Amino acid sequence: MILQTQGLSRRFGGLKAVDDVSFAATENTVQSIIGPNGAGKTTFFNLVTGAIPPDAGRILFQGRDVTGLGPDRLAEMGLVRTFQRTSIFREFTALENVSLAIRSRERRNQALFLSRADEHRISEEARSILAEVGLTGSERTVANNLAHGSQRALDVAIGLASRPKLILMDEPLAGMSQGDRSRIGTLILNLREKMGLTVVLVEHDIGMVMRLSDRITVLQHGQVIADGTPAEIRENADVRNAYLRGSFAA
Amino acid sequence: MTVLKQCTHRAEGIRVRQPLRPVHVVGFVIVAAGAFLPYALESQPYLLQLACQAIVAAILALSLDLLMGNTGLLSFGHAGWYGLGGYTAGLAAKYATPELLIVLPATIVVACVIAWITGSVLARQIGKSFAILTLALSQIIYSLVFVASAWTGGEDGLQGIPVPTLAGFNIVAPQTWYWLLYAVLIVSLLLALYLRRTPLGRAWLAVKCNSERARFIGIAVFRLKLIAYVLSAALAALAGGLFTTFNGAVSPDALSWFESGKILMYVVLGGVGTLIGPVLGGAAFTFAEQYISSLTDAWLIYFGGLFVLVVIFAPGGLFRLVSMLWAKAAGESKEVAR
Amino acid sequence: MLALSLALNGVVLGSILLLFSLGLTLIYGVGRIVNFAHGALFSAGALAGAWIANSGHSFWLALWLAPLLIGTLGLLLDWGVLARIRDRPMVDSLLLTFGLALLITGVLYQFGGRNVTMLQPPTGLGGTVTLGALSLPVYRLFVSALALAAVAALLFFLKNSNWGLRVRAANDDPEMGACLGIDRETLMHSVVALGAALAALAGVAAAPIFTAYATVGDKILILAFMTVILGGLGSLRGAIVAAYVVGLIIVFGEGYLGGQVALMLLFALIMAMLIRWPRGFFGEGRTE
Numbered sequence: 001m002i003l004q005t006q007g008l009s010r011r012f013g014g015l016k017a018v019d020d021v022s023f024a025a026t027e028n029t030v031q032s033i034i035g036p037n038g039a040g041k042t043t044f045f046n047l048v049t050g051a052i053p054p055d056a057g058r059i060l061f062q063g064r065d066v067t068g069l070g071p072d073r074l075a076e077m078g079l080v081r082t083f084q085r086t087s088i089f090r091e092f093t094a095l096e097n098v099s100l101a102i103r104s105r106e107r108r109n110q111a112l113f114l115s116r117a118d119e120h121r122i123s124e125e126a127r128s129i130l131a132e133v134g135l136t137g138s139e140r141t142v143a144n145n146l147a148h149g150s151q152r153a154l155d156v157a158i159g160l161a162s163r164p165k166l167i168l169m170d171e172p173l174a175g176m177s178q179g180d181r182s183r184i185g186t187l188i189l190n191l192r193e194k195m196g197l198t199v200v201l202v203e204h205d206i207g208m209v210m211r212l213s214d215r216i217t218v219l220q221h222g223q224v225i226a227d228g229t230p231a232e233i234r235e236n237a238d239v240r241n242a243y244l245r246g247s248f249a250a
Numbered sequence: 251m252t253v254l255k256q257c258t259h260r261a262e263g264i265r266v267r268q269p270l271r272p273v274h275v276v277g278f279v280i281v282a283a284g285a286f287l288p289y290a291l292e293s294q295p296y297l298l299q300l301a302c303q304a305i306v307a308a309i310l311a312l313s314l315d316l317l318m319g320n321t322g323l324l325s326f327g328h329a330g331w332y333g334l335g336g337y338t339a340g341l342a343a344k345y346a347t348p349e350l351l352i353v354l355p356a357t358i359v360v361a362c363v364i365a366w367i368t369g370s371v372l373a374r375q376i377g378k379s380f381a382i383l384t385l386a387l388s389q390i391i392y393s394l395v396f397v398a399s400a401w402t403g404g405e406d407g408l409q410g411i412p413v414p415t416l417a418g419f420n421i422v423a424p425q426t427w428y429w430l431l432y433a434v435l436i437v438s439l440l441l442a443l444y445l446r447r448t449p450l451g452r453a454w455l456a457v458k459c460n461s462e463r464a465r466f467i468g469i470a471v472f473r474l475k476l477i478a479y480v481l482s483a484a485l486a487a488l489a490g491g492l493f494t495t496f497n498g499a500v501s502p503d504a505l506s507w508f509e510s511g512k513i514l515m516y517v518v519l520g521g522v523g524t525l526i527g528p529v530l531g532g533a534a535f536t537f538a539e540q541y542i543s544s545l546t547d548a549w550l551i552y553f554g555g556l557f558v559l560v561v562i563f564a565p566g567g568l569f570r571l572v573s574m575l576w577a578k579a580a581g582e583s584k585e586v587a588r
Numbered sequence: 589m590l591a592l593s594l595a596l597n598g599v600v601l602g603s604i605l606l607l608f609s610l611g612l613t614l615i616y617g618v619g620r621i622v623n624f625a626h627g628a629l630f631s632a633g634a635l636a637g638a639w640i641a642n643s644g645h646s647f648w649l650a651l652w653l654a655p656l657l658i659g660t661l662g663l664l665l666d667w668g669v670l671a672r673i674r675d676r677p678m679v680d681s682l683l684l685t686f687g688l689a690l691l692i693t694g695v696l697y698q699f700g701g702r703n704v705t706m707l708q709p710p711t712g713l714g715g716t717v718t719l720g721a722l723s724l725p726v727y728r729l730f731v732s733a734l735a736l737a738a739v740a741a742l743l744f745f746l747k748n749s750n751w752g753l754r755v756r757a758a759n760d761d762p763e764m765g766a767c768l769g770i771d772r773e774t775l776m777h778s779v780v781a782l783g784a785a786l787a788a789l790a791g792v793a794a795a796p797i798f799t800a801y802a803t804v805g806d807k808i809l810i811l812a813f814m815t816v817i818l819g820g821l822g823s824l825r826g827a828i829v830a831a832y833v834v835g836l837i838i839v840f841g842e843g844y845l846g847g848q849v850a851l852m853l854l855f856a857l858i859m860a861m862l863i864r865w866p867r868g869f870f871g872e873g874r875t876e
Contacts, residue, residue: 071466087463089456100456104468109453110477112445158467252676253683324682326624371859375866378622379821381682382813383858385624389810390855393848507806511690518683548698554691561684562672 001060002027002166002198003048003079008057010043017043019222020057025166025215030192030199032209035219036242041202042170044219048200049081049168050074062165080164084171086155090144094135094154097143098126101161126161132195133157133187149180153187160195167191169201173208181208188212210234218242253522253565254322254458273576281436288425298424304536305431306493311516311532312438312525313485319523320454320478322461323373324381327388328486328513333505334391335361335487336494340408341401343495348412350421354491361487365480373475385507392505407501414495427496434492435529438485442525454478458523508550511557512539519560521567531568593722594843595836600728600797602835603735608790609812609827610742611783617759617822618779620678621670624685626787627809628692633658633788634800635696638707647710654792655785662784666777674776696802707795731793738789739828746824755779759822810851811838814858820868829869 003025010018018040025031035041046052048059050071059067061079071081089097102122103109130139133153138146143154152172159167172188173181185208191197203209209216210230218226218239226236233239291298314328335357342353372383395402402408413420421427445451456464457471465471494500503509512535520531543549564571608630615623637654641647665688673680708714709727716723746752754775791805798804815834819826834854841850865871 072468075466075468081466083463087460087466089459089463091455091459092452096452100452101467103449103452107468108449109469110473111449114449158463162467252680254677254679322679324679326682326686368859371862375862376821377678378616378682379817382622382817386810386813386855386858390852393851397846397848397852508690511686514683514686548694550690550694550697552694554687554689554694557687558669558684558691561680561687562669565676565680 001025002062003200004060005044005048006058006060008044008047008059009055010047010052011055012043016222018047018054021219021222021224023217023224023227025198025200027165027198028192028196029214030188030201030212031215031217032201032203032213033217033219034203034206034209035225038221039219040222041219043222045081045168045170045202049079075162075164078163078165079168080159080162080166081168082155082159082170082172084174086148086151088143088151088154088158091142093140093142094130094146094150094157095123095126095139097154098129098157098161099123101158102126105162129157129160130154132160132190134183147180149176149183152176152180152184156187156191160191164197166198166200169199171203172201173203173205181205185212253518253561253567254318284432285429288428295424298428300537300540302424302428302431302496303493304533305428305435306489306496307512307516307532307536308529309431309435309438309489309492309532310486310513311520311528312435312442313482313489314513314517315520315522315525315528316442316485317478317482318517319525320451320458321475322458323377323475323479324514325384325482325510326381326507326514327384327386327391327510328482329505329507329509330384330388330391331361331365331483331486332490332493332509332513333388333395333500333502334364335490336500336504337395337402337408337490338487339491340411340494340500343411343414344408348414348495349418350414350416350495353414353495354488357487357491358484361484362480365483366476369476369479369483373479374472385510388505388507388510392502395502395505405502407499407503408494409499411495411498411500413498431492431496434488439525439529446525450474450477511553515553515557515560517567518557518565519567521570524567524570527567527570590843591840593724594839596722596724597728598836598839599832600732600835601839602832603732603739604790604794605808605811605815605835606739606828606831607735607793608787608808609815609831610739610824611786612812613816613819613822613824613827614755614759614779615783616816617824618755619670619776621681621685622678623780623783624682624809625665625688625692626783626812627805628689628696629658629662629784629787630791630805630808631696631800631802632661632692632805633791634707634795634798634804635699635705635791635802636788637792638705638795638800641707642705647707651789651792655789658788658791659781659785663777663781665784666780670780671773671776674773693802702802705795705800707800709796727796731797734793735790738786742786743824751775751778759824811854814854817858818861818868820870820872823868823870823872826869826872 001024005021005023008018008021008023009016021040021044033041033044043052047054050069050073053068057067058065061074061077066074066077066079089100092100099122102125108114127139130136133156135150135153135157138150143151146154156167156169156172169188172184176184188199188201189212191199201209213230216228216230216233217224218233218236220242225238225242226233228236287301288298291301310328310332313331314325317323317325338360339353339357342356347353368387372380372387375383396404399405413422415421416430421430453464453469453474456469457474461471490504516532516535517528519535520527520529539549542552546552560567608626612623612626615621633654636657637650640650640653669688670681670684673684713727713730716725717729746756758772758775787805790808791800811834815830816827818833819828819830837854837857838850841847841853845853
């Protein structure tokens with residue numbers, strides 16, 4: 001269990017957005033969290049990534065209690081996230097985007113000098129990360145000029161520079177064309193296969209979710225209503241009811 | 251088009267080997283020409299005086315761009331640092347020693363300390379609060395001048411500052427002043443340009459481009475803002491110290507809103523983040539101001555009007571305009587990183 | 589009884605400050621614009637009022653005509669200038685209003701603003717009133733009452749009218765406000781016009797106390813900025829409390845320590861407060 005939540009809860013005013021959610025992610029798998037709008041997915045995500053503190057419950061990462069830690073601390077520990085609205089450094093080249101993240105990891109950001117050897121090593125590492133996400137050839141393109149799908153991939157690459165163990169993706173397929181979707185899908189599988197990462201996604205695209213995931217958790221009204229393999233979820237009556245109620249509009 | 255997003259410097263990488271481009275040659279020629287100006291102006295001491303003022307303005311503009319260009323933070327009270335430097339240097343020269351090698355470093359240290367203290371609170375605020383507080387801070391420094399008017403001369407300003415010395419030599423001749431100021435400008439500019447290409451400089455640019463993600467990848471956003479804030483204050487204070495010792499006097503007017511506005515104008519007109527643009531903007535503006543204010547005393551109206559027009563219609567500043575024209579003329583493809 | 593007299597004066601200053609700051613807060617809340625030109629509008633109101641009253645018309649006419657004129661100016665400025673940078677990032681709007689401040693001040697200088705103009709309170713309101721050991725000029729009481737009445741009216745309006753509802757919605761969440769269907773542009777025009785009018789009203793009403801000249805509004809603007817930061821940017825009730833806190837601190841500071849020191853003290857207090865409570869008194873300050 002690389003990531004676990006125990007009885008996680010968060011309310012906003014009178015609304016219990018996340019209600020006593022216990023969740024577990026196994027290492028080196030792809031896990032998805034789905035649910036109708038308003039199910040609490042985004043809030044759950046924000047809780048786990050340290051963006052907001054929970055009212056109750058615990059979050060455990062690699063067995064350690066990380067409840068209440070902020071996103072930068074979590075990133076240091078190996079828990080990284082990507083953003084729904086692609087968040088990259090638009091004025092830098094793709095290579096620079098990743099090099100920047102690597103230098104951050106190495107705490108070199110206040111340095112006034114970097115040796116030739118270090119520079120070389122860092123850009124080589126950046127190149128290989130870009131290759132993992134399929135951006136070879138685009139290293140010297142300014143990020144803002146990359147295609148939409150490539151920018152999304154760059155967003156992931158920046159996260160990868162922190163050498164994470166777990167990567168949390170907030171609707172990685174949102175707003176993508178069909179071609180880009182399958183590309184990101186391949187990227188996600190690649191992260192699990194080649195890089196040995198654990199990926200947890202929040203997504204609306206049920207088709208892709210079914211195809212990519214080892215395990216799916218379904219939320220509704222802030223609570224877990226089902227949890228299992230794609231096949232199990234497909235057969236699950238509660239999940240089908242939630243769909244039929246018509247609140248699964250993507 | 252907006253004021254801040256005109257990053258016209260290359261975002262390519264640290265120490266990317268840049269071949270000697272025509273731009274570099276032109277730059278070198280201009281810098282060399284500038285050094286020879288005193289000879290050209292031998293018969294016009296008034297113009298040389300004005301040129302010195304222009305250089306001080308250029309240094310001030312550079313200092314503000316160090317803050318705005320690197321972090322995206324706006325300071326509406328930058329003249330406060332200028333004034334602080336001026337009064338500190340003036341007081342030191344008058345009551346302690348006129349030796350610049352002591353006075354100027356002392357001025358920088360004082361500015362750094364105060365900037366560090368105030369910046370520790372200010373740099374944590376959101377952009378708008380920061381802007382408001384910088385204005386307030388400059389008013390506080392202004393108030394300080396009046397509270398200590400027994401020393402600072404209050405409304406009348408600080409006068410009777412003795413002729414300064416540099417390593418024992420009196421600096422009296424305008425030419426000497428010019429070269430001293432010019433050297434400070436060129437060295438600061440080169441350092442600022444160099445800083446761009448260091449990891450620190452890249453991190454600053456990252457903060458300016460996307461501070462949220464910067465924080466997420468572990469960049470110490472607050473600390474970087476603080477460093478930029480202190481550096482810009484120190485340079486502005488140095489400019490103030492130099493001007494005051496050159497001028498022999500300093501008055502509270504140096505700390506006014508209007509002065510802060512002028513510095514902002516230099517930077518916005520020149521192009522935020524371009525470093526060279528604000529330097530040229532500051533110099534050009536000083537000459538323009540002299541000329542225009544001799545024609546009309548509705549100077550403030552024109553200035554305010556120009557400010558408004560620039561923000562609305564040319565927020566990237568003239569530098570961007572010129573560099574676009576240059577790129578066209580040289581037939582280069584658009585290499586300006588958006 | 590110095591303390592009590594100072595306290596009353598502090599309340600007077602606080603009331604004027606409140607009247608002035610509410611417009612600033614609304615413009616920020618609805619348009620996310622920090623209006624650096626607000627002080628210039630105060631000065632414009634003071635000068636316009638003084639000019640009207642001193643050219644043979646009654647003070648009472650000046651009291652509503654000046655705000656009307658400056659309110660219209662505000663409307664024109666929003667329509668003609670501010671509207672052009674609606675969707676730009678905040679930096680541009682800060683610079684723009686700063687430029688406007690310089691422009692307006694320049695115009696005021698041209699219209700004789702370099703001189704200080706006195707404005708006498710109307711004959712009904714001259715003199716002082718004595719309560720036991722205290723005496724306070726009647727006019728100051730009037731100004732406080734006027735300011736409080738105006739603020740109360742504004743708050744009432746905000747709570748109970750359609751317009752008020754839209755303003756409050758936009759104040760809470762500008763994107764949602766835009767979704768409420770009604771013209772965001774018109775709403776913004778009305779808010780800026782109202783803000784300008786309130787600033788001008790504060791200027792005219794305070795003119796018999798502060799006199800009128802081109803830069804009279806500058807110091808008030810600094811105080812107002814401190815007020816809104818203390819209260820939390822965008823927080824209405826924060827502004828109300830903060831205005832009186834600032835008024836009292838300044839007046840007491842001036843009484844015991846001297847004007848400039850009072851300002852420094854206030855600034856130091858704000859800095860200290862920001863360390864612990866960066867979102868102002870009620871924690872409602874904006875984080876963007």
